[in-house]
Amino acid sequence: MSLLSKLTYSRRLFLWLLGYSLLLVGCFMWFQYHREKEFKIAELNAQLQLINRHIIDDMSDSMDIAQVFRSQPHSFKELRVSVIDKAGRVVYDNSLDSIPDANHLSRQEIDRALASGAGYTVRRHSESTGNTYFYSATLGENGYIVRTAVPYSVSLSRLLKADYGFLWVMCGVTVVMCVLGFFVTRRLGMHIIRLNDFAERAERGERIYDTAPFPKDELGAISSHIVRLYADLQKAIAERDKEHHAALDAQCEKERIKKQLTNNINHELKTPVASIQVCVETLMSHKNMSEEKRTEFLGRCLDNTHRLKMLLEDVALITRMDDAPSSISREPVDISDVVSDIVDECEPLAASKAMEIRNTVSSMFVISGNRALLASVFRNLIGNAIAHSGASLVSVDPIAVSDEKMIISVSDNGSGIPSEHLPRIFERFYRIDKGRSRLAGGTGLGLSIVKNAMIWHGGTISVCNLPQGGLSFTLTFVK
Numbered sequence: 001m002s003l004l005s006k007l008t009y010s011r012r013l014f015l016w017l018l019g020y021s022l023l024l025v026g027c028f029m030w031f032q033y034h035r036e037k038e039f040k041i042a043e044l045n046a047q048l049q050l051i052n053r054h055i056i057d058d059m060s061d062s063m064d065i066a067q068v069f070r071s072q073p074h075s076f077k078e079l080r081v082s083v084i085d086k087a088g089r090v091v092y093d094n095s096l097d098s099i100p101d102a103n104h105l106s107r108q109e110i111d112r113a114l115a116s117g118a119g120y121t122v123r124r125h126s127e128s129t130g131n132t133y134f135y136s137a138t139l140g141e142n143g144y145i146v147r148t149a150v151p152y153s154v155s156l157s158r159l160l161k162a163d164y165g166f167l168w169v170m171c172g173v174t175v176v177m178c179v180l181g182f183f184v185t186r187r188l189g190m191h192i193i194r195l196n197d198f199a200e201r202a203e204r205g206e207r208i209y210d211t212a213p214f215p216k217d218e219l220g221a222i223s224s225h226i227v228r229l230y231a232d233l234q235k236a237i238a239e240r241d242k243e244h245h246a247a248l249d250a251q252c253e254k255e256r257i258k259k260q261l262t263n264n265i266n267h268e269l270k271t272p273v274a275s276i277q278v279c280v281e282t283l284m285s286h287k288n289m290s291e292e293k294r295t296e297f298l299g300r301c302l303d304n305t306h307r308l309k310m311l312l313e314d315v316a317l318i319t320r321m322d323d324a325p326s327s328i329s330r331e332p333v334d335i336s337d338v339v340s341d342i343v344d345e346c347e348p349l350a351a352s353k354a355m356e357i358r359n360t361v362s363s364m365f366v367i368s369g370n371r372a373l374l375a376s377v378f379r380n381l382i383g384n385a386i387a388h389s390g391a392s393l394v395s396v397d398p399i400a401v402s403d404e405k406m407i408i409s410v411s412d413n414g415s416g417i418p419s420e421h422l423p424r425i426f427e428r429f430y431r432i433d434k435g436r437s438r439l440a441g442g443t444g445l446g447l448s449i450v451k452n453a454m455i456w457h458g459g460t461i462s463v464c465n466l467p468q469g470g471l472s473f474t475l476t477f478v479k
Contacts, residue, residue, distance in 0.1 A: 051148050052148055079150060082094075084145040086114075095128075107121070109147060133150060279298070317373075321373075330370060334366050336362060338374045340361075363398060376449055381450060381473055383446070395411050405478050409474055413468070414469065414470050426450070427448065430447075459476050
């Protein structure tokens with residue numbers, strides 16, 4: 001594995017960006033350096049060309065060449081002036097005592113001057129003087145070439161070099177670009193590292209509901225969208241699994257309740273059936289029984305038959321609410337009418353036990369429900385209070401009434417029940433005093449029917465003992 005591949009993505013990206021920036025800036029610096037150097041060379045050549053042109057103009061007026069040179073003002077020290085004819089022979093040179101015989105047509109500046117009218121050579125060693133010069137030659141209309149030369153000294157070399165201040169500025173710009181590039185690539189690399197970590201966790205199937213917020217830019221927005229989509233998917237899967245487990249648990253609970261209900265029904269049926277059987281067998285075996293005893297045994301049979309009928313009706317109702325709640329019809333029902341009807345129905349029984357039923361529910365509150373189920377709610381609660389509470393007063397009172405909700409209390413001033421039994425009184429076949437309940441004709445399903453009926457209507461029910469004595473049921477109905 002190469003060293004580069006071992007680096008993190010952000011560092012590799014920074015190195016690529018650094019290399020690209022250095023290459024770009026280096027090429028620009030090289031181009032600018034040579035461009036500035038050529039500009040300075042062209043500027044020096046232009047000055048010498050101007051001197052050459054003045055000399056050519058004065059020569060055309062038949063002035064002596066030496067006199068012409070002395071009459072030309074210039075700012076150059078040790079300026080060398082040569083005049084060369086078309087044949088390449090030097091006819092004048094102010095820096096030599098004797099004219100050299102060498103042909104100058106092969107000189108670069110002379111060749112260019114003959115070809116285009118002007119030419120220069122940046123640096124060339126002179127065989128005549130032994131020095132190095134910057135040459136600039138100009139072709140005149142008379143056919144002569146005037147060439148001026150400046151010694152290529154240290155000062156001239158510095159003059160022709162590009163300004164290093166520009167290079168330092170560019171180096172500073174490069175450093176700034178590298179620093180900015182480092183922070184930018186590190187920021188981008190952090191995005192990539194976090195996305196890579198997220199991808200690894202997602203591949204392992206981890207649940208990722210939320211992560212730290214990404215920076216507010218385009219890549220951050222994309223990263224946030226990806227994470228949120230995965231989190232939403234995970235939530236949907238978790239909710240699906242939760243609902244699946246809940247459905248399985250509900251199904252198991254329903255099966256358990258059905259089994260328990262079957263066992264409880266079997267147990268509850270044994271007592272009245274056994275009682276009826278004993279009465280019938282006694283009647284059949286004692287045909288000479290007195291009329292009074294016969295009537296007593298027939299009465300027991302009738303009571304147990306009523307008890308069986310109530311038990312079967314309650315079982316059928318609660319089974320229907322469990323297995324087919326959608327088959328129970330709905331219609332607009334006024335709660336206050338239902339309460340009034342049940343109170344009227346129960347008043348004779350209450351009066352027979354010297355009990356009073358007080359109903360203060362008068363406000364109309366209509367819900368979509370089943371009248372028979374709602375009637376069973378109040379019938380069971382008021383009936384239980386009459387049968388078991390030992391109270392002198394049963395009250396049905398509104399606690400709160402609004403456009404969307406009605407809360408009703410069904411209470412008595414009896415003895416209440418022990419607090420340890422309160423959490424279980426809505427369980428099916430749960431009895432506080434089993435013997436007393438059976439003697440009163442109860443099936444043990446009344447309060448379970450009440451709770452299931454309230455749930456079917458979208459309401460709630462709770463129970464508590466009153467401080468002054470007695471039991472209070474709180475029912476909440478919602479439209």
